[in-house]
Amino acid sequence: MFTGLYTSAAGMLAQMKNLEVISNNLANINSTGYKKDQSIFRTFYDDAINATASSNGTLTNKDFNSMVVIERTVSDFSEGLIKKTGNPLDLTITGDGFFELQGANGETYFTRAGNFQMNETGEIVNATGLNLMGDIAAITIEAGASSLESKGITFSEEGVLSVGDAELDRLSIFRFVDNSRLKKIGNNLYVNESAGNVSDEPFEGKIVQHHLEMSNVNPVQELTRMIVAQRAFEAYQRVMRTIMDDTTEKSISLVGRKG
Secondary structure: HHHHHHHHHHHHHHHHHHHHHHHHHHHHHOOOOOOOOOEEEEEEOOOOOEEEOOOOOOEEOOOOOOOOEEEEEEEOOOOEEEEEEEOOOOEEEEEOOOEEEEOOOOOOEOOOOOEOOOOOOOOOEEEOOOEHHHHOEEEEOOOOOOHHHHHHHEOOOOOOOEOOOOOEEEEEEOOEHHHHHHHEEEEEEEEEEOOOEEEEEEEEEEEEEEEEEEOOOOOHHHHHHHHHHHHHHHHHHHHHHHHHHHHHHHHOOOOOHOO
């Protein structure tokens, strides 16, 4: 009886977490460069739960009920659709690679979201104010009253930034041995916690200016996954209700006999 309750409860908790992951994907359908997450399930067997005391006081396996848990969530790094915007500071990476960003205290972050802007001091920053990094330093363009278009800002396919005829810097694009080892921290940002995960292979993709990579979330697929998860949750819920009703009925019957 109790193993059935544990199994049902674990299943409900796993599907609740799965629904949170799916809901977050749907909430980021329109987030630039967002990479959808997916829950990885595994079965979990607990000797203590699946055991009972024998006559001599030792624990012996009672049954082999296993529970389902979410082991981890992983990001799908497949490319999203590319949308033309016309903004000279909107950049897209085609192929494997990440923009390097730097915080005020020198923290390093990585992103696929290429919706950048110029702040009041001429620095190119992301939506949260992190500096876009080049091979030399933070990408900076002389601030002034003229529009971005009139400044003649161009990024080549290799990531070389030019203003007019003058080349200023090249975008710092990172590749990793295993993208799944990057830690997602929100706001389309990732941190790399292992120096050995940085790839020595050169960037072989392209930088596309005036375009943005959109989210790779497929709303139809996510809604289908949500329906499946909700049905699984309800199935576990029905099992738990059946066990509890059966237990209550047996308890009432035993009380009646003793009376």
